[in-house]
Amino acid sequence: MKKFLKEEPQIYFSNDNKKIIKVIKYFCKGCGICIHFCPKKVLDWDKDFKVFAKNPNDCIACYLCELMCPDFAIFVEKEK
Amino acid sequence: MKEEIKNYLRLDERFPHILCPGCGIGTIANILIRTFNELNLDKNNICLVSGIGCSSRIPGYIDCDTFHTLHGRAIPCAIGVKLARPYLKVIIIGGDGDILAIGLSHFIHAARRNIDLTVIIVNNYNYGMTGGQVSPTTPKGKFTYTTPYGNLEEEFNIYEISKSAGAIFFARSTTYHVTHLKKVLKKALTKKGFSVVEILSQCPTLYGRLNRLGDAVKMLEEFKNRTIDISLIKEPGEIPSDKIIIGILLDREREEYCEKYERLRKAINEKRD
Amino acid sequence: MRQLLSGNEATAIGAIKAGIRFFAGYPITPSTEIAEYMARELPKIGGVFIQMEDEIASINAVIGASASGMKAMTATSGPGFSLMQEGIGYACMAEIPCLIVNVQRGGPATGLPTKPSQSDVMQTRWGTHGDHPIVVFYPYNVLESFYLTVKAINTAYFLRVPVILLTDEIIAHMREAVELPEEVEIYQPKRKKKSPEEFLYYSEETIYDSEVAYFGEGYRIHISGLTHREDGFPTNKPEVIKRKLDRLKRKIEDNKEKLWDLEYQDIGAEVCLISYGISARTALEAKYIFEKEEKRALGYIRLKTIWPFPDKPLRALLKSAKKVIVVEMNQGQLINEIERAISPEIEIIGVQRYDGEIITPEEILAVI
Structure with a gap:
């Protein structure tokens, strides 16, 4: 039943481990909003036309992808 | 998924939700939940009421009391809920067709009464659930499946309707301006009285496709380029006619209906004693 | 009080x-x-x-x-x-x-x-x-x-x-x-x-x-x-x-x-009036006039529950009836439902009026 809850999110760390991008691939519909509006072009499409973090090191944790995602599919965490 | 988001969602097998890829309604649900979280609203004290349409499917995914009513009838149902349980935060989510076409009379009368409700109008310029027909907010000349030669009618100005009907708060935002949207939603939810938030949203599947506006990203870019925040306008004359004004356009105070009714009840009983 | x-x-x-x-x-x-x-x-x-x-x-x-x-x-x-x-x-x-x-x-x-x-x-x-x-x-x-x-x-x-x-x-x-x-x-x-x-x-x-x-x-x-x-x-x-x-x-x-809620009188009689609401008052009056003049009983059933339709009790009550008169102020609505419920051997007549005036007892008496 709760397939996505069993499915682990894809997790991408920056090199200093301070920024973590989590993608719930099962939720992503591949609309590309986060990819386009990311100010640092961190994200890109993977082979399934879903989002993945290509350059997690460039992430500035502005949370724009997380806020604009219509599908609750991407989350950014920042270590304080 | 972050805990504060999880807390307000009914995460079951109905996810991922039914909305099309790139639909702005999902973003609105996302921001609405974050607003609840930032306002520290108890989910047991929120009642989300909706009618029929794409945007009216949001409440089903949010974990609070939710009321999926008939097409256009969300506002009268919400009035019933609010009058029976005045302590509830009653929020109505509806589309432009739901609230401004079939439900318009309910909308203006609720504004006139100034009942403590927050109405979120998701304006995607067409009827999405039935497959892209003309709505009261479809701009003149635009194409839908029921205006195949272009829309002959003028669109509604929701701000003018709300203002003259007696709403105490009106704000406009878009699915591009997410932080701005969160800010105005916060303001609307804390106002006591009839508050309206119009959110311009993209419908890439129907309206966008029929009018060759491109995909969700292109439509969002247009929201970005075509809008101007009211706080940036110094003189009223300087707004270019093709710009859409966003921001808090109306913010005033009027006495709220439930409070008036409570006072009436007290006055009657004191007179009898 | x-x-x-x-x-x-x-x-x-x-x-x-x-x-x-x-x-x-x-x-x-x-x-x-x-x-x-x-x-x-x-x-x-x-x-x-x-x-x-x-x-x-x-x-x-x-x-x-x-x-x-x-x-x-x-x-x-x-x-x-x-x-x-x-x-x-x-x-x-x-x-x-x-x-x-x-x-x-x-x-x-x-x-x-x-x-x-x-x-x-x-x-x-x-x-x-x-x-x-x-x-x-x-x-x-x-x-x-x-x-x-x-x-x-x-x-x-x-x-x-x-x-x-x-x-x-x-x-x-x-x-x-x-x-x-x-x-x-x-x-x-x-x-x-x-x-x-x-x-x-x-x-x-x-x-x-x-x-x-x-x-x-x-x-x-x-x-x-x-x-x-x-x-x-x-x-x-x-x-x-x-x-x-x-x-x-x-x-x-x-x-x-x-x-199911019905009121009835003189159920054994050959002829029975069935009515509801305001028409039942006329029907009751017609029953009294008939009994006074004819010196025999006239059955009377009044429906308090319209839906769910009380078909079973009606069938039981009308076991010995020969003729049923349905009194109602419309062009014949519940009469069809009653016809369906009762035995086909029973003759069924409707007294109907829909001109905004109430049915009089005389109109009912005329068809008995």
Whole structure:
């Protein structure tokens, strides 16, 4: 039943481990909003036309992808 | 998924939700939940009421009391809920067709009464659930499946309707301006009285496709380029006619209906004693 | 205490006695007195009266209040009742109890606002789209307007369905001296035992006479007019859809014996009058005149429950009858239902009038 809850999110760390991008691939519909509006072009499409973090090191944790995602599919965490 | 988001969602097998890829309604649900979280609203004290349409499917995914009513009838149902349980935060989510076409009379009368409700109008310029027909907010000349030669009618100005009907708060935002949207939603939810938030949203599947506006990203870019925040306008004359004004356009105070009714009840009983 | 009351006033008093605390309505002759009484009395007892912008809004506000745990009703007539059909269908599907009073007037359209009629009998049953049964009661005097209102409200909250009280312009405006009880028996839904996590709004246990959760109680329920599962969320699965529609039917099928209410006299007679509401008063008068003149009995049956149609009791009561006369103020609505219910050997005649004037005993006597 709760397939996505069993499915682990894809997790991408920056090199200093301070920024973590989590993608719930099962939720992503591949609309590309986060990819386009990311100010640092961190994200890109993977082979399934879903989002993945290509350059997690460039992430500035502005949370724009997380806020604009219509599908609750991407989350950014920042270590304080 | 972050805990504060999880807390307000009914995460079951109905996810991922039914909305099309790139639909702005999902973003609105996302921001609405974050607003609840930032306002520290108890989910047991929120009642989300909706009618029929794409945007009216949001409440089903949010974990609070939710009321999926008939097409256009969300506002009268919400009035019933609010009058029976005045302590509830009653929020109505509806589309432009739901609230401004079939439900318009309910909308203006609720504004006139100034009942403590927050109405979120998701304006995607067409009827999405039935497959892209003309709505009261479809701009003149635009194409839908029921205006195949272009829309002959003028669109509604929701701000003018709300203002003259007696709403105490009106704000406009878009699915591009997410932080701005969160800010105005916060303001609307804390106002006591009839508050309206119009959110311009993209419908890439129907309206966008029929009018060759491109995909969700292109439509969002247009929201970005075509809008101007009211706080940036110094003189009223300087707004270019093709710009859409966003921001808090109306913010005033009027006495709220439930409070008036409570006072009436007290006055009657004191007179009898 | 004896008081002189109209049918509408008795209905309003009965409603408040039975626990109604919310009224949303729209003025329409001949039901307006109910709204006026409620506007005066409800704020005194912690209730809410609101006059909405139309009948559609009224019925939906009633549904909203009832779903939030306030016993709610509305009252209307002909054209307003037509507007409310959508909301009544919603209340059936979403299983939200409420009372709708329809004071019948002449139709169709604006028709005869100040004249009586009984032409909404079939509309109460088949007015909405979609399959669902309905409960309808019909009083014939002021005192019964009071008692059937109480019964209608208790039935609505017992079964969790909308219940319709039919009356007509004469019953509503006629004044009679009546003695009303101080208190009436009120049905209270069972107390909740389940926690919000395990409670399902449309589960098998909540079909009728059950524990109920309302908005604002922390149960975070989802109420929907879409065909739904046990938790209220929409579904397209054929077996779930069938189970839902069967459930709506079962609510009333399981309890119909309790709902059936008839009054009868001289059942053994060869000829029997069947009527309801205001026409039953004429029928009773015709019976007295006939018996005085002819020195033999005339059967008389009056339906208090119109829907679910009391076919089984009628069949039993009319076992020895040869001829049945159905008296009603329309072009023949319930006569078809009666014809279906009783033995085909019985001759069936209708006395019908639909010119806004009441049927006279002479018209009935002429066909016996």
